[in-house]
Amino acid sequence: MKTTRLIAVAATTLAAALAFAGCAGTADASGTGRSSSPASSAAPSGDLTVYAAASLSGAFDRLAKDFHAEYPGVTVKPITYDGSSVLATQIIGGAPVDVFASADLKNMQKVTAAGLTEKPVDFATNTMEIATGPGNPLGITGLADLAKTKSGTVPQVVLCAPEVPCGHAAQTLLTDAKVTVNPVSEEQNVTAVLTKVESGDADAGLVYVTDVKAAGSKVSGVDIANADAAVNTYPISTLTGAGNPAAADAFVAFVTSAAGQKVLASFGFGKP
Structure with a gap:
């Protein structure tokens, strides 16, 4: 009887230890309790x-x-x-x-x-750049020309609205350069600005250098001297x-x- 009881106790202890080990195996290394089963480590879907x-x-x-x-x-x-x-x-x-x-x-x-x-x-x-029509017909060389070119032409300029990142950056650059521009429109995203320049609805627009690059031959890009003043x-x-x-x-x-x-x-x- 005594031997039988000892065997029973040992079996119970072993089962408890195995159960504890099994529970411990379901927690991640951080101790959050998240499962470390193969399913949780599978590639996302x-x-x-x-x-x-x-x-x-x-x-x-x-x-x-x-x-x-x-x-x-x-x-x-x-x-x-x-x-x-x-x-x-x-x-x-x-x-x-x-x-x-x-x-x-x-x-x-x-x-x-x-x-x-x-x-x-x-x-x-990202930084800003001036986008003009292909070949830069008005000969725009910098921000000052967006107010009036050297030939006396006042370009039709389109900007992003001030509340969007491209608009805030544009205003920072224009203010720093002490240039006042009266845009023909203010758009809610930079793609809309670029589209107006590409279509000829605007002579120029302030967009990102990445937009000018993506547009390819549809626009020409003009560097802005103080572009680093407004890095997004x-x-x-x-x-x-x-x-x-x-x-x-x-x-x-x-x-x-x-x-x-x-x-x-x-x-x-x-x-x-």
């Missing part, structure tokens, strides 16, 4: 919704394609591009978004202040309410990786 500044359109379309090649289980839905202030307002208003990439820190901070971002990471920089820094973040946080984190990591930075550099973006 499902749909991914990204909101990004309009100036990122070409680069992010390419990044989305490369990301899908790396993670074929993730479908990047058509990216929503617009002015960063417009996108920030939509996100704060409840738009279902996984990743937000802003063209400036200010609009990302708005979303962060609302408790809607994880930890934003800076991933690129681009942050990106997974949103706290992301429907697919695993894919969102993977996309953010991809954009900030060496491969992602190479793509951004090819489109004219600078390092953060």
